[in-house]
Amino acid sequence: MKRKEESEEEEEEDSEEVEEEEERGDDERSKERNHSESGEEEEEADTEETETDGITVKSAWELAWPPVLPDGSIPREEGSDVMMLTGLQVPRFWTAKPEEDLNTIGTKLNGLETIFLMIASFRDFQCPLTITLAYARADHPERLFVGVVEQNLPDDVSCTDTDVPCEEDPEQMLCKYRDQISVYKMDAGMATGPVTARHIGDRLYRGQYFAMQLDAHCVFVNHWDTDLIEQWRETENEMAVLSTYMSDTTNSTTPDGELLRESVPILCNSEFEGDMPERYLRHGTQPEIDPLFDDTPALSPFWAAGLSFARGHFIVRVPYDGYQPMVFQGEEISLGIRGFTHGYDFYAPRQSVVFHEYTATKQNGRDAVPKFWDNPDKKEEEETRAYARSVSIIKMATDIDASLWDHREVDKYGLGDVRSVDLFYKIFLVDPVHRNSTQLCPFIMSGIMHTNFTAYLREDGLGIDYTYLEDFDTKAVIAARIAEVGDAEDYSGQ
Secondary structure, rough: OOOOOOHHHHHHHHHHHOOOOOOEEOOOOOOOOOOOOOOOOOOOOOOOEEOOOOOOOOOOOOOOOOOOOOOOOOOOOHOEEOOOOOOOEOOOOOOOOOOOHHHOOOEOOOOOOOOEEEEEEEOOOHHHHHHHHHHHHHOOHHHHHEEEEEOOOOOOOOOOOOOOOOOOOOOOOHHOOOHEEEEEEEHHOOOOOOHHHHHHHHHHOOOOOEEEEEHHHHHEEEOHHHHHHHHHOOOHHHHHHHHOOEEEEOOOOOOOOOOOOEEOOOOOOOEEEEEOOEEEEEEEEOOOEEOOOOOOEEEOOOOOEEEEEEEEEHHOOOOOOOOOOOOOOHHEEEHHHHHHHOOOOEEEEEOOOOOEOOOHHHHOOHHOOOOHHHOOOOHHHHHHHHHHHHHHOOOOOOOHHHHHOOOOOOOOOOOOOOOOOHHHHHHEEEEEEOOOOOOOOOOOOOOOHHHHHHHHHOOOOOOOOOOHOOOOOOOHHHHHHHHHHHHOOOOOOO
16 A cells, blocks of 8 residues: 555645645736635636737637746736736636537647646746656657646746756757746745645646646656556546546656556545534545556546546636635545536546655655745635635535635536535535545445446446436445455555
8 A cells, every 4th residue: 555645745745736826817808806815817708809908818718828928928918817815917717619519629739639737836846857757758748738837936946947058958858848838937925825826727728638737746657648548548438537646756667767666546535624614524645556457447536636637628617716725635625526516537547657756755855845834924814714615615514604705706616517516425425514424445445436336427428427326325335345355455545
């Protein structure tokens, strides 16, 4: 079993994801809204062109790469939004044309599906290496577009820093593919956590076929792009999201990028933490097991922020909420449940293609990497309101006074209408009233969930039809599994 992205691991993830500062924006064409937490602008005029200062601002579906120019500016013709808490100017969200089916979107380059890789980095010196390896170890680096939210101080290593100037060695990955890397830079002192940073990161998406999310301190294996797309295809599910807590880099790859590790992590351990009424469901240390299946990833109820790979429409339908500054723990269950209600299904990859710096960090100086909560002005009042919104918006805390959290844009950052959130709580044994949960590992690690639920994948491939599972008795299945195997399975994770 292996340790996943949990408190200390998330601690590193917060190094980069916590970079979700409050974004800068220029609400020059949408209606500036009153947003007390690091909320983003509204929905930019994404259905038609507008004119500002003599410049015709593009419609949202016309927004093109790069969303941020090499000099750090946002193209004037693309317009921008403003983050209310900080006044940060941020790119607008891309979206499809009104008449276009979201499930059909996605650009291709020379017949290859493009990949958008979003990285949130908080003063992380390993960010340049992560991007370098993403390009160097991909079979088709020409299809990879990297959007970075870089939260740095002036003397910090930039995500695009190279060993030598590009003029001296233009074949360095960060030089060769510089036009495919777009970096949104902000002062680290304005950072308010991973949710805000990743919210800005989602704004860098420009209609690519696939969308991937990763931390800034990761190591890829060779052929990762081909392997990951192949695993996604194996699900035969347009709404599939490959997501898990990554294994540690230790003993996982050779120095030249060949895969060594055969076991894979799977998300099944979750429990409530925090004080009432804002208690939230948090994923802890996860088990690492031999792949459940040779020919497909394994279904799981949960989504992880450290690694997410899906069709681009996942970002369009389920973007990070810009009204949750200072939220760190609890972001995953909130976005995951939103994704579930929009019809998405989560799968643990059957083979790892990227690894995360956890324990290995103590050998390479990661202990010295600052965290966003070290900022002197931590905006604790906004944090309380943000956590209240995080759990209220997914109906995990209906007892919280509605006046205690920000309700702006709840339709955009709220639940979908494909599946009921109450059904999620019923099937996956979550008690939102008393904030209690049940150990699901016997149900997930055994493959019982995968085998029973994937049988109801819709014929058109648009997700699992949960109407056939409304009476599924998960509790009875777990009891039977425990009676069968006893203590033979270790669910604790290490």
